[in-house]
Amino acid sequence: MLFDVLPQTAYIFILIFSRIGTLFMLMPGFSERAVSVRMRLILAVMVTLVFFPMVSSNYGSIPVTLVGIVAAMVKEMLIAAVLGLSVKFIMAALQIASTIIAFQLGLSFAMGPDPSTGQQTVQLNTFMSTLAITLIFVTNLHYLMIAAMYDSYEMFPVNQMLPLGDIAEYATQILGDAFIVGLKLSSPFIAYGLVFYFGLGLLSRLMPQLQVFFIAMPANILVGTVLFMMLLVSMMSWYMGHIEAVLGRFIVR
Known part of the structure; x- marks a missing residue:
């Protein structure tokens, strides 16, 4: 009897681990390079x-072929990818916003390795990404991630086919939302850059012998940094609310 139960238990455990393990490889905070494999x-x-x-009763018996087992694992990883990449795309919106802000403040030349991906990025992105991940754990949004993991078994039942059309539509929507969120976060600095550089252009026309842009660069960095410090709390509070809203789509109420 024990030998009859063990294969079924191992099969269910592997399928659950396929979903949970994929989520931990994609979820922000857990998927960072600083966190060891x-x-x-x-x-x-x-x-x-x-x-x-809690979820083992959702799974059926072991498929008779190896192809069936592999297909079940791929299905679990695809479901996890939908949830994990949703939050990953929203984190990418922070990179878009920080790049635009750094360009407007004249800090785009300050590059460094991104702790999440290891690629070169502006230092402002490193600061904002680290702050966002810290706020995720401070505000207990990581519990919401775990709740979304559990509720994904109700949203995507194991014994049903995946709605591939809806998933493709949602992926397109969440990718577009990432660009919109990035632009909204950086919109005050876009407006500041337009006003500031318009004033410099007007001043350079009035005093063509003066190197206006060279002289105004320190002032741009100073005023922009002060503006960034004033808006940082509001920006990150709104951003945390958006992450909560994205995770809330996977919570079955």
Whole structure:
């Protein structure tokens, strides 16, 4: 009897781990390069053990072929990718916003490695990304991520086909929302840059012998930095609310 139960238990555990493990590889905060792969693996296994008694009844018997087992695993990872990439795209909106802000403030030349991806990016993006991840854990939004993991079993039942058309439409929508969020976050600095550089252009026409742009660069950085400090709290509060709204789409109320 024990040998009859073990294969079924192992099959269900692997499928749950496929979904949870993929989510931990994509979710912000858990998927950062600073978090070791071993730590992510331990967290994924622990959450899988917690979810096992709650969601194991949703799974059926073991498929008779290896292709059926692989197809079930791919389906679980695809469901996790929909949830994980949704939040990943919203985090990418922060990179868009920080790049625009750094360009408007004259700080686009200050480059450094991104702790999330390891690629070169503006230092302002490193600061805002680190702050966003910190706020996710401070405001307990990581609990909302775990709740979305659990409710994904109700939103995407195991024994039903995936709505690929709806998933493709949602992916297009969330990608467009990322650009909109990035523009909204940087919109005060776009307006500031237009006014500031319009004034410099007008001044350069009135005093063509003066190197206006060279002299005004320190003032641009100073005023822009002060404006950034004044708006940072409002920007990040609104941004955290948007992340909560995205995760709320996967919460079954």
